[in-house]
Amino acid sequence: MALERLGSSLYEALRKVFKAPVMDEKTVKELARDIQRALLQADVNVKLVLEISKRIEDRALKEKVPPGISRREHVTKVVYEELTRFLGEKPAPLKTEPGKRKVLMLVGIQGSGKTTAAAKLAKYFQKRGLKTALVCTDTYRPGAYAQLQQLAKRANVPVYGDPKEKKYAKIALNGLKQFSDHDVVIIDTAGRHKEEKSLIEEMKKLEKAIKPNEVILVIDGTIGQQAALQAKAFHEATPIGSILVAKLDGSARGGGALSAVATIGAPIRFISLGEKIGDIEPFVPSRFVGRLLGMGDLQSLIEKVREAEVKVPERKMRAFLSGRFTLTDMYEQFESMKSMGPLRHVLKMIPGMTYNIPEEMMETAEDALKKWRVIIQSMTPEEREKPKILSASRIRRVARGSGTKEKEVKELLERYNMLRKMMKTLRRKRLPFFGKKGLPLT
Ligand code: GDP
Numbered sequence: 001m002a003l004e005r006l007g008s009s010l011y012e013a014l015r016k017v018f019k020a021p022v023m024d025e026k027t028v029k030e031l032a033r034d035i036q037r038a039l040l041q042a043d044v045n046v047k048l049v050l051e052i053s054k055r056i057e058d059r060a061l062k063e064k065v066p067p068g069i070s071r072r073e074h075v076t077k078v079v080y081e082e083l084t085r086f087l088g089e090k091p092a093p094l095k096t097e098p099g100k101r102k103v104l105m106l107v108g109i110q111g112s113g114k115t116t117a118a119a120k121l122a123k124y125f126q127k128r129g130l131k132t133a134l135v136c137t138d139t140y141r142p143g144a145y146a147q148l149q150q151l152a153k154r155a156n157v158p159v160y161g162d163p164k165e166k167k168y169a170k171i172a173l174n175g176l177k178q179f180s181d182h183d184v185v186i187i188d189t190a191g192r193h194k195e196e197k198s199l200i201e202e203m204k205k206l207e208k209a210i211k212p213n214e215v216i217l218v219i220d221g222t223i224g225q226q227a228a229l230q231a232k233a234f235h236e237a238t239p240i241g242s243i244l245v246a247k248l249d250g251s252a253r254g255g256g257a258l259s260a261v262a263t264i265g266a267p268i269r270f271i272s273l274g275e276k277i278g279d280i281e282p283f284v285p286s287r288f289v290g291r292l293l294g295m296g297d298l299q300s301l302i303e304k305v306r307e308a309e310v311k312v313p314e315r316k317m318r319a320f321l322s323g324r325f326t327l328t329d330m331y332e333q334f335e336s337m338k339s340m341g342p343l344r345h346v347l348k349m350i351p352g353m354t355y356n357i358p359e360e361m362m363e364t365a366e367d368a369l370k371k372w373r374v375i376i377q378s379m380t381p382e383e384r385e386k387p388k389i390l391s392a393s394r395i396r397r398v399a400r401g402s403g404t405k406e407k408e409v410k411e412l413l414e415r416y417n418m419l420r421k422m423m424k425t426l427r428r429k430r431l432p433f434f435g436k437k438g439l440p441l442t
C-alpha cells in the first residue's frame with residue numbers, strides 16, 4: 001500500500017538521524033533531502049515539498065533546543081510537527097447528541113465513493129450509540145437505491161429511497177420526515193460524470209431544500225494532486241463543512257490527495273482505508289503522522305517531552321553539563337521518568353525503539369530503577385549532594401535503611417560516577433554543532 005511506502009521511507013529518513021554519531025548540519029541536511037524524496041514519491045506537490053523540507057531544516061538547525069531534551073528528540077519533534085502541519089488542522093468535533101438530529105449530506109463526483117462512505121459513516125455513528133438512518137437521493141444512476149440498500153443492510157441501518165420519484169429534493173424531504181426521530185441522517189447524493197456545472201447546481205438546490213448541518217465532500221484518494229482542484233471547485237459553490245478522503249487503501253498517490261485536500265481550507269474529517277464497512281476513521285493529523293511513521297504514539301511522547309521542558313530548568317541543565325551532577329539530580333531524573341509511566345511505555349514512545357527491547361530486560365531495568373530510587377531516598381541530604389562522603393559504614397546504613405544489599409548501593413554509586421564522567425566528557429568534546437549548548441545525544 002502506497003501510504004505504507006511513504007511511511008517507511010519517512011521512517012528510514014528519521015532512522016538515519018537516530019543512528020548518526022553526531023547531529024550536525026550535514027545530518028540535518030541529509031534528513032531534509034530524504035524527506036523531500038519520500039514526499040515527492042508520494043506525489044505531494046513540489047512546492048509544498050520544498051516548503052516542508054525547508055521548514056524542517058531551518059527549525060532543526062536554528063531553533064534553540066529546550067533544556068532537558070536531546071537534539072535528536074528535538075529534530076524528531078520538528079519533523080513530526082511539520083508533517084502534521086501540512087496535513088491540515090484537526091476539524092472541530094462533529095457534535096452528535098442523542099435527541100438532536102444531525103443531517104449530513106455527502107457530495108462529490110461520480111465514483112468518488114459517496115455511497116460506500118454513506119454506509120460506512122452510518123455504521124460508524126450507529127456503533128457509537130446514535131440512532132442513524134440513510135437516505136438515497138441519487139435519481140440518476142440506475143440501481144443506486146439498490147446499492148445503498150444492500151450496503152445499509154450490512155451496516156444494519158434503515159434506509160429510505162424511492163426509485164420511482166425523479167425529484168431528488170422531494171425524496172430527501174420525505175426521508176427526513178420518516179427519520180424525524182433519529183440522531184443522524186446521512187443523505188447520499190448523485191454525482192454526475194464530470195459535468196461539474198450541473199452537478200454543482202443540483203447540489204446547491206438540494207442543500208437549500210434540506211439545510212443539512214454539514215456538507216461532507218467525498219474525494220477519491222487515488223486521484224493525487226487533482227484532489228485539490230476538485231475540492232476547491234466544490235468549496236467555492238457551497239461551503240464544504242468537511243472532507244472525507246476515500247480509497248486510501250489502494251492508492252498509489254495517497255500522500256498527494258491528503259496534502260492537496262489539506263491545503264484548501266476545509267478540514268479532512270474522515271478517511272477510509274479499506275473496502276470493508278468498518279474501514280473508516282476520524283482523521284487526526286498528528287495521529288496519522290505517528291502511524292505513518294510507525295513510531296508508536298509520538299504525540300504522547302511530545303507531550304511528555306513538553307512536560308519535561310517545563311520541569312528541568314535551564315540552570316540545572318547547565319549544572320549537569322559542568323559536571324555538578326549530584327545524586328539529588330539523579331533522583332529527580334528517576335522521578336521524572338516515573339511520572340512518564342513504566343519504563344517500557346516510555347521506551348515504546350521513543351521512535352525507533354518500538355520492537356527492539358526484550359521484555360525481561362525491560363523488567364530488570366524497571367526493577368533496578370525502583371530500587372535505586374529507594375536507595376537514594378534512604379540517604380541524608382548531605383550524602384545526596386556529596387556522594388563522595390559515602391564511606392563503607394554509611395553504605396551499610398543506607399543498605400539497611402532501604403532494604404537492599406550493600407552491593408546494590410555500590411552499584412548505584414558506580415552508575416552515578418559513570419554518568420557524571422559521561423557528562424564531563426560530553427562537555428569537553430563540545431560537539432561540533434551545538435557549541436556550549438551541547439546535550440546528551442540520546
Ligand atoms: P459514488 O459513485 O460516489 O457513490 O461511489 P461508490 O460508493 O459507488 O464507489 C465507487 C467504487 O469505489 C465502488 O466500486 C466501491 O466499491 C469503490 N470504493 C468506494 N470506497 C472505497 C474504499 O474506501 N476503498 C476501496 N478499495 N474501494 C472503494
Ligand code: MG
Pocket residue numbers: 114115116138144189190
Ligand atoms: Mg453513489
